[in-house]
Amino acid sequence: MDSLNLFLLIGTGLMFIGLLLGSLSTRIGVPSLLMFLLVGMAAGEDGIGGIEFDDLSTAYVISNIALAVILMDGGLRTRMDTFRLALKPALSLASLGVAISAALVGAFTTWLMGVDWRLGLLLGGIIGSTDAAAVFSVIKGAGVNINERVASTLEIESGLNDPMAIFITLMLVGVLVEPDAAFGFGMILTLVQQFGLGAIIGLGLGAVLSEILLRVRSNEGLHALLLCSGGAMVFALTNLAGGSGFLAIYLTGLVAGNRRGGTGDNVLRSMDSMAWLAQSGMFLMLGLLITPSELGQHLLPALLVALFLMLVARPAAVWVSLIPFIFTWREKLFIAWTGLRGAVPIVLAVFPLLAGVGETRLLFDITLVVVLISLLAQGASLRYMARLLKVSVPATASPKQMVPMAHSANRYLMQFEVEEGAKAQGQRLGTITTQRITPILIIRDKTFLNLSEDPQIEAGDMVSWLAPLSEQDYLSDMCHKITVAERRYFGDFIVRGSVPVDQLVAVYGIHELEEQLKGMTVEAAFEDHFGQHAVVGDTLKLGGLRLRARTVEKGRVIMAGIKLPQ
Template sequence: MESLNVFILIGAFILFIGLLLGSLSTRVGVPTLLVFLGVGMAAGENGIGGIQFEDVDFAFLISNLALAIILLDGGLRTRLETFRVGLKPALSLATLGVALSAMFTGAFATWLLGVDWRVGLLLGGIIGSTDAAAVFSMIRSAGVRINARVASTLEIESGLNDPMAIFITVLLIDLLLKPDASWGAETLTTLIQQFGVGALLGVGLGILLAELLLRVRSNEGLHALLLCTGGLSLFAITNLLGGSGFLAAYVAGLVAGNWRSGTSDNVLRSMDSMAWLAQSGMFLLLGLLVSPKEMLDSLLPGLAIALFLMLVARPLAVWLSLLPFGFPRREQGFIAWTGLRGAVPIVLAVFPLMSGLDQSRLLFDIVFVVVIASLLLQGTTLGPMARRLKLALPPAAKPLTEVGLEGVDDQFVAQFRIEPGSRADGKALGDLVTPAIRPVALVRAGSSLSLEDNPVLRAGDTLSLLASHGDLEQLSEWFLSSTVALRRFYGDFTVRATVQVADVAMSYGLTGLAEDELALSLEQLFRRRHNTTPVVGDTVDLGGIRLRVRAMDKGRVSLVGIRLPKG
């Protein structure tokens, strides 16, 4: 009994320290995941804890379960509108991009390490995919708001690219163990099966899970537990049927998060706790698995491979994969730099260890160095990089609460606080209300005001509105303080995107515009000028004035900011 309590004490204390330091790490710009790895290594056999942990099978099991929960949580938070924007480029990055990264990195590793080309390519395949846990965590904690096209492409890529990385890893291990085996149509069929079965079961069982949970009235904590256990069951079923359980978990989360009224904020907060527990436990356990003394022998080659991956292989793969989609160079550069490596490469590096391959420990140590270098170099610089490439958007006003109505599709009650100097401050309530946006309650100094009197809104008021998610996103800017930075970014004037280009030209005395563009609306102008779907932050120059997308509604530009030239 005493040994059991000691075991519980050590495990809980390590997890507590990891979570405590992780919660403080963002204040000093250190990636949370790196802290978890560091605490695990410090508690390991070469650290101050001296814990000897070599149970590869147990670490592999926990890592798979944790990744499934993290991917499920990521899918729940992905809006279908942004998924449509980023799906095609993300799919290209998740397939062609992973294969190219693996090929380029594998060739470099073969030359640098002097190993068999199959071992080098195996290493390239292991570190070829981005990691969902790292990407989801770092984008949300970077301290900047990135435009929807880039953010959705990165998040969807990290949710979709695991099947390709697993396929390459398993294929190369089989090739090393069975060098005389023939590879042909059966190999391609396996890859298609991974993607196809994973996607189909993710959609089908995701709908089933969403419908079931809608009919089971439960509190937020129980709802999150049902989501997690249902998602893990889906993960296991998909793997048993030959599909990608990771892909199925992400797609099921996407379906459940957008089905009917979606997932409430309270459930997402509960899921956030589950995701934190999953990623902290996983990275702590993987940190325990590493021997820092052995890893030091692989430090220099690992750093060289990491730098080649970050500065050569990933940028080349991104450029080639995104060629058909017309991404601006700035966005390509940021996507290339945000190719974060995390738990997935470490988990894939366990495959050779479990298979008993020669040089498997070398591969594991190099992969660990690559992951640490990626989190340290890329993870700590995402915010500054986004600002340097001018991809950072001004912060958006987030509702205090947002709850979906049961039995009604895409209708939410959201509560906003009116900030001083915002567009809503001093406006009558009727100025915000439309047939699609209905007021529910207005609270001032702890008292509820009558809505029938069309009260004037004041700073500090709390306003509850009933509307669709798209309308709420568009309306949220009314409650944000109008700062100099906000006006500098969007301009001093805002117009609806249905306004004709000819009307803007007449109002501002613009000349020399193309005749065929004068007949267009501003929304049509953005679609003509941009090769990709417009998103908030995209700009167009019109006769010397700058137009910038300020709000989107159901995939279409709805509001446009106008900034006049200086002087």
């Protein structure tokens, strides 16, 4: 009993310290995952804790379970509109991008260290993919709101790129274990199987799981547990069938989070706690697995490989993969820099060790250094790079509460508190209500107002609306005082996308206008330039006016900010 209590004390103590330091690390821009890793290293055999842990099989199993929970949570938070927007570029990065990155790193490692080309390429496959846990965590904790095109591409890429990385790793492990075996069409079929079965099973069972949960009336905590356990079943079943469990559970979360009203805020908060538990426990355990004294033997080549990956291989892979898509050079550069490595490369590095491939401890040590450098350099600098490259947008004030309504054509119940100095203050309810917005309730001093009397809105009122998600920014602008950052970024005035361009430029006395824009609306002008892929923050110049997309729905600009000429 004493040994059990001691084990419990050490485990929970490490978790508490990691969570405490992780919550503080965001203030100085250091990724919380790095703090968990460092706490684990400090408690390990080379640290003050002196805990010896080298059970690779246990680490492999726990890491897979944790990654499944993290990917499930990421899928739940991905809106279907966002998924459609970023699917093609993310899929290109997850397939072609991983292959290019692996090939370049493999060639560089072979040249630098003089190892067998198969070992070099194996290292490239291991560290070729970005990590979902690192990407989701660092983007959420960066303290900046990255534009949707970039953020969704990075997040979806990290959820889709595991099949390619696993394929390359297993293929090279097979080549090293059985040099005389023939690897041709069968390996290509394995890759197709990984992607295909992962997608089919994930989407199919995700729909089944979401239907079951919609019919089971349960509290939020139990609902989140049902989601996790059901997702874990999908993960295991897909792996047994020969598909990618990581891809399947991400798509299961995507379907469950978007089907028939999606998942409520309370369920997402419960899932967020589970994801934090999973990633903190996983990185603490991986930290215990690291022996810093052994890393020093290959520190210099590992640093050079990490720098080559960040500065050469990843940027080249991003530039080639995104050629067919609409991304600015700033966005491409940011995506290239935010190729975060984390738990996935460490888990993949365990594959050759478990298979008994020679010299793979060298690859494992290099992988650990690459992950540490990636989290420290790329993770810690993400917020600064986002501002430097101008891919961040001001965050809109969120509703007090927002609940998806089932069977309501993607409508949400949103509650806002009207701030002093907001546009809605002093206006009649009817003057700020549109066809897409239905006022439900106004509470003033704990009293319910009669909406049929078209009351005048005052500061402090709690107003509830039924509206589509695309109207959230409009309601936020009406109920909250616009910040200096929002005014500086979007401009002093907001215009609807349905406003004709001719009328807009006439109001502001602009005479220089491109011929093809005449007769278009603001929305059509954005579509002419960006296609149906516009996101918040995209900029369009009309004569001397600068329009910046303020609210976007399915690639259509609903509202735009106006920046007047000097």
